[in-house]
Amino acid sequence: xxxxxxxxxxxxxxxxxxxxxxxxxxxxxxxLPDSDQRRSHYRSRYVVIDVxxxxxxxxxxxxxxxAAVAVVDGHIAFQDAWQxxxxxxxxxxxVAASPPATATEVPADSPMADGLLSFLGFVGKSPVVAHxxxxxxxxxxxxxxxxxxxxxxxxxxxxxxxxxxxxxxxDAGPERLDAWLEHFGIASIKRHDALSDAFATAQLLQIALxxxxxxxxxxxxxxxxLEKARRHLHQSA
Amino acid sequence: xxNSAMETLVSACIQFLQAYPPFDRMEAxxxxxxxxxxxxxxxxxxxxxxxxxxxxxPALYIIHRGRVRxxxxxxxxxxxxxxxxxxxxxxxxxxxxxxxRPTFGAYVANDEVFCYELPADDFFAxxxxxxxxxxxxxxxxxxxxxxxxxxxxxxxxxxxxxxxxMNSPLAAVAKREVVSVAATASIRxxxxxxxxxxxxxxxxxxxxxxxxxxxxxxDVLKRIVLPGTSLEQPIASVMSxxxxxxxxxxxxxxxxxxxxxxxxxxxxxxxxxxxxxxxVSERDLFKLQGAGLRQIRHAIDAANSIxxxxxxxRDVRQLSLTMLAExxxxxxxxxxxxxxxxxxxxxxxxxxxxxxxxxxIDWAWLSFGSEGRDEQTFTTDQDNGIVFICxxxxxxxxTQLRFLEFARDVNADLDRCGFPLxxxxxxxxxxxxxxxxxxxxxxxxxxxxxxEPQALLNATIFFDFRPLFGxxxxxxxxxxxxxxxxxxxxxxxxxxxxxxxSVAPPLGRIRDFITDADPEHPGTIDLKKYGVRLxxxxxxxxxxxxxxxxxxxxxxxxxxxxxxxxxxxxLAASIEGFNFVQLLRLRHxxxxxxxxxxxxxxxxPDDLNEIERRVLKEAFRQARKLQARLKLDYQx
Numbered sequence: 001x002x003x004x005x006x007x008x009x010x011x012x013x014x015x016x017x018x019x020x021x022x023x024x025x026x027x028x029x030x031x032l033p034d035s036d037q038r039r040s041h042y043r044s045r046y047v048v049i050d051v052x053x054x055x056x057x058x059x060x061x062x063x064x065x066x067a068a069v070a071v072v073d074g075h076i077a078f079q080d081a082w083q084x085x086x087x088x089x090x091x092x093x094x095v096a097a098s099p100p101a102t103a104t105e106v107p108a109d110s111p112m113a114d115g116l117l118s119f120l121g122f123v124g125k126s127p128v129v130a131h132x133x134x135x136x137x138x139x140x141x142x143x144x145x146x147x148x149x150x151x152x153x154x155x156x157x158x159x160x161x162x163x164x165x166x167x168x169x170x171d172a173g174p175e176r177l178d179a180w181l182e183h184f185g186i187a188s189i190k191r192h193d194a195l196s197d198a199f200a201t202a203q204l205l206q207i208a209l210x211x212x213x214x215x216x217x218x219x220x221x222x223x224x225x226l227e228k229a230r231r232h233l234h235q236s237a
Numbered sequence: 238x239x240n241s242a243m244e245t246l247v248s249a250c251i252q253f254l255q256a257y258p259p260f261d262r263m264e265a266x267x268x269x270x271x272x273x274x275x276x277x278x279x280x281x282x283x284x285x286x287x288x289x290x291x292x293x294x295p296a297l298y299i300i301h302r303g304r305v306r307x308x309x310x311x312x313x314x315x316x317x318x319x320x321x322x323x324x325x326x327x328x329x330x331x332x333x334x335x336x337x338r339p340t341f342g343a344y345v346a347n348d349e350v351f352c353y354e355l356p357a358d359d360f361f362a363x364x365x366x367x368x369x370x371x372x373x374x375x376x377x378x379x380x381x382x383x384x385x386x387x388x389x390x391x392x393x394x395x396x397x398x399x400x401x402x403m404n405s406p407l408a409a410v411a412k413r414e415v416v417s418v419a420a421t422a423s424i425r426x427x428x429x430x431x432x433x434x435x436x437x438x439x440x441x442x443x444x445x446x447x448x449x450x451x452x453x454x455x456d457v458l459k460r461i462v463l464p465g466t467s468l469e470q471p472i473a474s475v476m477s478x479x480x481x482x483x484x485x486x487x488x489x490x491x492x493x494x495x496x497x498x499x500x501x502x503x504x505x506x507x508x509x510x511x512x513x514x515x516x517v518s519e520r521d522l523f524k525l526q527g528a529g530l531r532q533i534r535h536a537i538d539a540a541n542s543i544x545x546x547x548x549x550x551r552d553v554r555q556l557s558l559t560m561l562a563e564x565x566x567x568x569x570x571x572x573x574x575x576x577x578x579x580x581x582x583x584x585x586x587x588x589x590x591x592x593x594x595x596x597x598i599d600w601a602w603l604s605f606g607s608e609g610r611d612e613q614t615f616t617t618d619q620d621n622g623i624v625f626i627c628x629x630x631x632x633x634x635x636t637q638l639r640f641l642e643f644a645r646d647v648n649a650d651l652d653r654c655g656f657p658l659x660x661x662x663x664x665x666x667x668x669x670x671x672x673x674x675x676x677x678x679x680x681x682x683x684x685x686x687x688x689e690p691q692a693l694l695n696a697t698i699f700f701d702f703r704p705l706f707g708x709x710x711x712x713x714x715x716x717x718x719x720x721x722x723x724x725x726x727x728x729x730x731x732x733x734x735x736x737x738x739s740v741a742p743p744l745g746r747i748r749d750f751i752t753d754a755d756p757e758h759p760g761t762i763d764l765k766k767y768g769v770r771l772x773x774x775x776x777x778x779x780x781x782x783x784x785x786x787x788x789x790x791x792x793x794x795x796x797x798x799x800x801x802x803x804x805x806x807x808l809a810a811s812i813e814g815f816n817f818v819q820l821l822r823l824r825h826x827x828x829x830x831x832x833x834x835x836x837x838x839x840x841x842p843d844d845l846n847e848i849e850r851r852v853l854k855e856a857f858r859q860a861r862k863l864q865a866r867l868k869l870d871y872q873x
Contacts, residue, residue: 067242068242069242069246074278074279075276075277075278075354076276076277076278077276077277078243078246078247078250078272078273078275079243079273081242081243081245081246082242083241083242083245085241184349185302185303185349186302189245189246189249195242195245195246196245199246199249203277203279203351206277206278206279206351207279207281207349209279210279210280210281210284211281214281
């Protein structure tokens with residue numbers, strides 16, 4: 001935990017300082033029923049997430065922003081998007097740099113904990129999708145454990161694994177989100193902005209869902225199977 | 238926090254939309270309303286985004302990325318589907334949304350397509366919020382109307398093309414499928430064949446298909462029956478040998494000349510090898526000779542007898558069809574029919590004046606109803622009356638008698654020239670409609686003061702009066718008197734408005750149209766009662782309320798609309814809607830009469846093609862708008 005407290009919230013005591021309201025929010029989230037993985041994509045809610053970090057090394061990275069865009073029943077509604085902009089520790093250590101409009105929602109003494117609770121509230125128990133999910137997952141897991149003492153046990157889906165399987169003819173280089181966006185002509189609102197990339201990835205997911213469905217992978221569970229099989233193949237190869 | 242995310246995405250969406258019309262000129266607040274409510278959906282290549290079987294269009298679709306192929310089956314008659322491709326920024330299903338019905342045809346994704354979709358309820362809210370967007374949608378509908386009219390005109394243009402001129406080559410004029418027989422065939426075979434196929438003549442050809450003779454029905458009597466020729470004889474023994482032939486490239490004129498020179502009624506068209514390729518009959522050539530507008534007018538003006546006028550009436554009908562074919566609009570055609578009918582009527586009046594001495598009396602012949610509105614179609618019965626001035630009250634009875642005698646003759650002559658007598662006896666020969674100016678004024682005043690049902694009905698017929706012959710200023714004075722009455726009587730206008738609202742546009746909630754209003758003719762819509770009347774009734778109230786002298790519906794809408802601050806686009810859309818209904822009526826009546834049926838106004842929506850149905854529905858929606866204005870103005 002040292003790396004995290006060093007960069008994010010040096011003075012914070014991990015997972016210990018939740019007040020009653022925050023505990024209640026956390027308990028509410030825990031009590032949410034798990035989502036049904038056997039329903040059609042078009043009857044499911046996915047949450048696509050992306051993060052902005054200070055470096056590509058998960059251990060050294062400082063979390064700058066978290067963004068999430070929901071894909072509900074196959075469509076994206078702008079109301080159903082979420083982001084958290086974190087204080088830039090290098091410039092103003094320990095001070096919340098959230099926009100004024102949201103400052104009232106987040107008590108100044110615990111912006112990170114409240115931000116993550118808000119994140120959990122947005123995600124609910126939906127399957128979480130990302131491109132290059134392993135990295136994002138690691139960063140998010142650590143932050144959630146650090147500040148809320150929560151282990152996020154949600155189904156994760158990684159488009160970096162799923163897309164090459166659905167579009168074998170495309171030579172995008174599986175690691176590169178930009179290559180996929182370019183292939184499908186998806187324009188980014190702002191390059192390397194967490195929300196912009198989450199929105200673009202959500203559109204990739206829409207494409208992936210349609211093509212997966214046409215190949216018989218028509219539920220979140222079946223997509224996970226698809227991903228697992230490919231990982232297994234590659235790791236054993 | 239989610240607010241800031243939404244804000245970013247909405248801003249990006251607005252930026253995208255602003256690159257395309259009509260969003261580029263939309264009010265900022267309206268655009269934001271739109272961007273906040275759209276959802277982004279993806280369709281893989283080949284997916285049907287929207288099609289007829291999906292039911293009422295649920296949303297407005299704005300293409301964000303990719304191409305969409307729009308297939309619509311609007312081809313007239315041919316049923317040939319037309320398709321177009323839509324790209325980013327283009328919106329679709331506006332027509333279907335506005336009419337709250339399924340789309341026609343289908344929208345299919347051409348590649349990976351992303352669409353912004355605005356739910357129908359938000360779409361309607363947007364049309365309320367944004368005048369720019371509303372204008373765009375209205376123009377879109379107007380575009381549909383135009384498109385449909387072009388289609389209608391195309392259909393008639395094809396018919397016009399079939400109506401060849403005397404300069405057409407025989408290749409175009411001659412009947413192609415000629416039944417011919419060999420010279421060795423027996424008379425019995427030939428006659429049986431002619432009887433079986435209802436043929437008037439038979440061409441006899443040799444082994445090379447070259448015509449060697451012709452045999453006609455009239456030959457049967459002269460050459461077979463009377464001489465008692467055996468039916469087993471070869472046809473060659475009784476045919477007329479060496480028939481007149483012309484090359485296919487010769488024109489109809491050449492054929493007419495040859496017929497005149499040789500006193501024959503058939504000319505055979507042959508190709509370079511001398512082989513039979515067609516037959517032109519005298520009748521075919523007659524059909525080619527149409528009369529032009531000037532000739533008709535001239536003929537009418539010069540006519541000295543009812544017989545000549547009867548011919549002219551037929552020419553009027555023929556020419557109206559040609560105009561319909563040439564793509565002349567309904568307003569012009571109905572105006573044209575009215576003008577020529579006026580000319581015929583005037584000539585009939587003039588001819589009768591030679592036998593009736595009305596010298597020294599100020600009087601005018603009035604038209605009522607559709608004739609008064611210059612909106613006659615192919616089937617119009619008489620609606621007329623007389624107004625005269627009687628300086629001495631003692632002479633009134635006698636003067637009226639003279640006019641009644643005169644009117645009876647005119648009515649009878651009009652009847653003979655194709656204007657049937659009015660079943661409701663709305664004719665100048667009716668003593669109730671042959672009145673002095675004072676009496677007319679008094680009568681109008683009574684209807685306005687006491688707007689009982691019959692008075693309101695009368696108002697819808699007689700208040701559309703128009704002078705046709707005589708002292709036109711009498712009609713003008715009558716009009717001014719009418720306005721004095723109606724202006725001072727808001728109750729009357731309210732009642733007239735209520736009367737206009739008693740018939741609603743036949744738009745169904747579930748089906749497109751209500752077609753069971755008339756139990757005797759299920760599946761049909763009476764385009765007079767449930768079509769033009771909706772427009773004419775509203776226009777009449779507008780005109781009377783705003784002292785607009787015009788009786789013509791289009792003119793009334795234009796002039797009153799300007800005073801009433803109706804937006805120019807709305808006005809244009811109403812007028813287009815009215816004209817479209819008229820055009821459908823004209824076409825229907827013409828086809829009915831071609832089939833030998835009396836021309837009625839009962840059209841069968843199921844028989845219309847998709848775009849006609851769509852446009853008819855829009856026309857009814859325009860009528861509904863006019864009615865809504867009446868409701869608003871009179872708080873009904």
